[in-house]
Amino acid sequence: MVNIRGADTPTDRLRCAVVGSGNIGSDLLLKLRRSTVLEPRLLVGIDPASDGLRRARRLGIEATAGGVDALLAAAPDIDLVFEATSAAAHLANAPRYRAAGLTVLDLTPAAVGPYVVPAVNLTEVRAEPNLNLVTCGGQATVPIVAAISRIAPVSYAEIVATIASRAAGPGTRANIDEFTETTADALCRVGGAARGKAIIILNPADPPLIMRNTVFAAVAADTDVDAVTESIERMVETVQGYVPGYRMSAPVQITPRGGPDGGLRVSVFLQVTGAADYLPSYAGNLDIITAAAIATAERIRPELKAEVGA
Amino acid sequence: MSTTDSPVVDSTDHVPPLTGRRIQICDTTLRDGSHSVRHQFSADDVATVSAGLNRAGVPMVEVTHGDGLGGSSFAYGFARCPDDELIRTARAQLTDSQLAALLLPGVGTIEHLRRAADQGLDVIRVATHCTEADIAAQHLTEGRELGLVTVGFLMMSHMLPPDRLAAQARVMADAGAQVVYVVDSAGALLPHQVSTRVAALRTALPPEVSVGMHAHNNLGSGVPNALAAAMAGADHLDGSCHGLGAGAGNAATEVLVAALDRCGAETGIATQALIDVAADDVARICAGNLPALDRTALLLGYCGIYSSFLLHARRAAQQYQVAEADIIRALGRHRPVGGQEDLIIDVAIALAQRRQPS
Secondary structure, eight states: OOOTTOTTSOOOSEEEEEEOOSHHHHHHHHHHHHOSSEEEEEEEOSOTTOHHHHHHHHTTOEEESSHHHHHHHTGGGOSEEEEOSOHHHHHHHHHHHHHTTOEEEEOSTTOOSOBOOHHHHHHHHTTOSEEEOOOHHHHHHHHHHHHHHTTSOOSEEEEEEEEEGGGSOHHHHHTHHHHHHHHHHHHHHTTOOSSEEEEEEEEOOSSOOOEEEEEEEEEOTTOOHHHHHHHHHHHHHHHHTTOTTEEESSOOEEETTOSTTSSEEEEEEEEEOOOOSSSOTTOHHHHHHHHHHHHHHHHHHHHHHHHHHO | OOTTSOSSOOOTTOOOTTTTOBOEEEEEEETGGGGTTTTOOOHHHHHHHHHHHHHTTOSEEEESOTTOTTOOBTTTBOOSSOHHHHHHHHHHHOSSSEEEEEEOBTTBOHHHHHHHHHTTOOEEEEEEETTOGGGGHHHHHHHHHTTOEEEEEEETGGGSOHHHHHHHHHHHHHTTOSEEEEEOTTSOOOHHHHHHHHHHHHHHSOTTSEEEEEOBOTTSOHHHHHHHHHHTTOOEEEEBGGGOSSTTOBOBHHHHHHHHHHTTOBOOOOHHHHHHIIIIIIHHHTTTOOOOOOHHHHHHHHHTOOTTHHHHHHHHHHHHTOOHHHHHHHHHTTOOOTTOHHHHHHHHHHHHHHHSOO
C-alpha cells in the first residue's frame, strides 16, 4: 500500500480510522489531515462506488469498501475509530470494536457509551472506550446549559436548533426523534438541567441559513445574573477554541418572571458557521460535531498512546 | 322557511356547485384556536367546547397545544393544561366525533404520539414544512401501526408551486397518510392559488388518499379559500369556531358550514347548533382574545410569515420597544418556517440595538 504521507516512518500521531463514507466521514477526514497529532489511516465504507471512498484515495488515504471486517483485520494498526454511520449500524458494530480493543468516538445518536462534550466533561469520561458525541445541537447547546448550571441550578433547559434542510442528512431526516431525545437527555446528563427539551427545525431557504441554536433555561429569581452571563461568555470562548465559527448572535437575555415557575428565563442565541471543510459554511451542524470529535481525539491521545506503548 | 333552504332567489335550474359532495369538517378551535388564548385553555373550557361540537355533529375535533403534542415550551408558550389532560377531557365528551391531535416532527415525538393514543386518540395529523415531508414518515407509520387515521399536513403551502407541493404530498401518502392537507399557515394564499394546489394534489395522489385544506384568514379569504379547495376536489376542510387561531385566525367553522350548506355540500353538521356553540361557548370563553385582521395579521399574510408568530411578535415588540410591523418585515428577510419563534426575539433585539447604538 502506498501512503503519500509517509506511513513508514514511526509516528506518535494517533492512527485513526473513519467508518462511514458520507458527509460526516468525509468532513472528519479533512479535519484529521489538518491535525498535527492525528493521522487518518483508513476510511471504511460498504459501497465500492461511494464518492467518499474515491475522494479519500485521491487524498492519499487508504479506503476500503470491506466494511467493519476490513477494519477489524487492520485493528493492530489503528488506535482510534470514528463511527460516522447510523445509530443502527453502530449498535451492531460497537461490541465488535470492543472485542478488538478499539476505542471509538461515536458520532451517531446510538449513545452506547457516555456522552462527551469536550468543553464540559472530557476529564470525567476520557478513559471510556466508547464515547458518544450527542448530536450537533447538543454540541452547540449543552456547553451553555452547563455554564449556567455551574452558577445556579437549572430547573428546565430547552433548545431550538434550526438547520438548513440541505445540511440535514438522510439519517437525521429518517430518525428525527433520535435527535430531539438524545439532545434533551444530554441537556440533563451533561448540562446539569433537571429537565430538558430539544426542538429541531429544518429550513429550506436558499441561500441556506447558517445553523442557529437558541438556549432557554429556567433559574431561580434570586440567581446572580451577572455571574451567569459571565459564565456563558467564558464558555463560548472555550467552545470557540475548537469550533472557530461558534458565536452568540445577541447578548445573553435575562427575563424576569419568564420561567415556567415564575423564576428567570435565560436566553442565549447562537450561530455556528461551519469551517467549510467538506460541506459549505452553512452546515455548521456538521462542522460542530466533527470538530468536537477531533477535539476529543486530540485530548484523549496521550492515554491511547500510553496504552499502545505499554 | 326551512333553515336548509337558501333565502337567495335563484333561477330554478340552478344547481349548487357542491351538490352531492360529502365534506368532512375538522374543527380545530381547541388546537389552532389555542394560539388565540396563548395555550391557556382549561380542562373546563375543553369540556364545554368539545361537548358543544359533539352535540352539533362535527365529525372531527382537534385538541392539543397550538403547536401540537409536546408544544408546551419556552419557544411556543407553556400550556395551562398538559396535552394528556386536554385529550382525556375531550375524549370524555366526544361520544360521536373523532378526536384528532397534531404532531410536528422535531417538536413532538413518537413517545408523545403513543401517550396520546393511550388517552383515546382517533386521528393523528403529522405536520411538516411543505418541503420536508420525509421527516413525517416515521410518525405516520407509527400512527398506522397504532390503528389511527393518519393525516399529512403540508405547512406553509404557499412556499411551493403546485407541482412540487404535490410531489411532497406523495411522500406523505407513500408513508401512509390517508389524507394530505394543503395548509396555508401564513394565510398567504388566495382562492385561485388554493385551487391549483388542491387540484395538483388530487391529480398526483391515488384515489383512496383524500385531499384537505386548512385556511387562515390573514388576507381575509379564509372561508373563500376553503370553498375553493372543496370545488377543486378537497374532501376535508378545517375550521375553528369564531375563526379562533393563529394570526387573523382560521376559516370560521360555523361560517364555513353555513356556506357549504348553501353550496349544496353535505357535512352532517347541525349548522344552527354549531353557530350557537361559537357564539355562546367559544366567544364567551375567549372574550377579549378573538382574532382580528389587524395590521400585523395582515402583514403576516402579505409577507407570507407563519401565523403563530403574531402573538410572539407582539410580546417581543413590547419587551424590546420596537414596532410589531418592523419585526414582521425584518423576519421576512430570514425566510423563516413554522417553529422558528425563537428567531423573533433575536430579530427584535437586533432592531432595538440598531435604534440605540451602544
